[in-house]
Amino acid sequence: MPPRRARPDGQLRKRILVVDDELSIRKVLQALLARDGHEVDLATNGADAISALSDHSYELVVTDLRMPGVDGIELLGYCAQHLPGLPVIVVTAHGTIDTAVEALKLGAYDYITKPFEQDDLRAIIAKALRTEEASRSALHEDPSGRFAIIGKTQSMKQVYSLIEKVADSPTTVLISGESGTGKELVARALHDHSSRASAPFIQVNCGAIPENLFESELFGYERGAFTGAVTSKPGRFELADGGTLFLDEVGELPIDLQVKLLRVLQNGSYERVGGVRSLTSDVRVVAATNRDLLREVKRGSFREDLYYRLNVIPIRLPPLRDRSEDIPLLVQHFLAKFNSRLEKRVQGVSPEGMAALMAHRWPGNIRELENLMERSVLLADGATLGTRDLPGLGTSDLTENEDSAIEELGLKDYVRVYTVRLERTRIQRALEQEGGNVTRASRRLGISRKSLQTKMKDYGLRDT
DSSP states (O other): OOOOOBOTTSSBOOEEEEEOSOHHHHHHHHHHHHHTTOEEEEESSHHHHHHHHHHSOOSEEEEOSOOSSSOHHHHHHHHHHHSTTOOEEEEESOOOHHHHHHHHHTTOSEEEESSOOHHHHHHHHHHHHHHHHHHHHHHHHOTTEETTEEOOSHHHHHHHHHHHHHTTSOSOEEEEOOTTSOHHHHHHHHHHTSTTTTSOEEEEETTTSOHHHHHHHHHEEOTTSSTTOOSOEEOHHHHTTTSEEEEETGGGOOHHHHHHHHHHHHHSEEOOBTOOSOEEOOOEEEEEESSOHHHHHHHTSSOHHHHHHHTTEEEEOOOGGGGGGGHHHHHHHHHHHHHHHHTOOOOEEOHHHHHHHHHSOOTTHHHHHHHHHHHHHHHOOSSEEOGGGSTTOSHHHHHHHOHHHHHTSOHHHHHHHHHHHHHHHHHHHHHHHTTTOHHHHHHHHTSOHHHHHHHHHHTTOTTO
């Protein structure tokens, strides 16, 4: 999408599509919107409008309701299905309650009748554009991430950009990454932000289906195809018709089944087990793997032609250890989740606890972090999780086992980890020097007694 230009008053110049079969109305609306600094395209009917919407990006549609051929109601339906979030204002001389209600039910932003006051229409348009801009900003500037995925590092922003670009394409996508990095979330985001969102999302775990049952699971079977097949059963391809088929752990497919999958991807047709009739399904295939499939190709355990058929659009998810600055966001997300589920009131993690979390290598990635947070919230006695509440991530573990991991942190996180260590050590020494007297230790440290008590709680030094 080309960048939107700024108007002289500093506001963004919007691109608006005006649809009306009356030349005079088109000219009036074009002049009105152009005076406000917007770029205006014109269409004489719904069919022309749909063609324009397919070729260009707009922030607003202003359309007549009654037009020959494809009318405003059909245009509204198209926008609701293919361009959710795009505001549509209906302008019509046929201002009955019934048509107004129908237009609003189909997703019209607002409704105004001819003849209209220009100021009234301008006010509706301005409000619609503000709503559109707010929605766009929320979509792009969510501080915790996008597409229901948590993360704001540059590597995750690249993932979001790819999802946005290819979500509504029929092209096959291959999501790769270590176990626990969130590949299913990406697959669902691709489906939910496409025009297939209202159709089925069918998931197949290729590593969990026995080899002798895989073909019948994927393609279905006819009655009598084998012992126990007392009725016909559709396969996953049929069930996903019109939607998305997610092939998780596709690298686990046996080589002979890879041939059958390749045939479907190439020809779009298949037969049920025991059937003779060729079937077709309108399915968008998204695959995921935690294996290096190119290496498997070189080893001969994965077909090269299938690899290239799946890997049209590759999306690589980084491991959690490579985006440690996302850990605080993930921790807050999981705290909220498990506080609600377990009826607990854990408010946060101590600085030292967070440093330990950020220094850990996370071989199980986000899934490992999620499991740890659930266990820690469930067993927590206080409102703050310290290192003692994070099994395997205590201070001694951090010092003895994970110094090599700390050396790989970025400068900001490296300084944070060692600052926490030094602060805890200094507080512990001051308490020892003052025989455990908190008031005298706070004076020695140059901080208030209350601040020292808070830090002692964070660092698990209450009994020192």
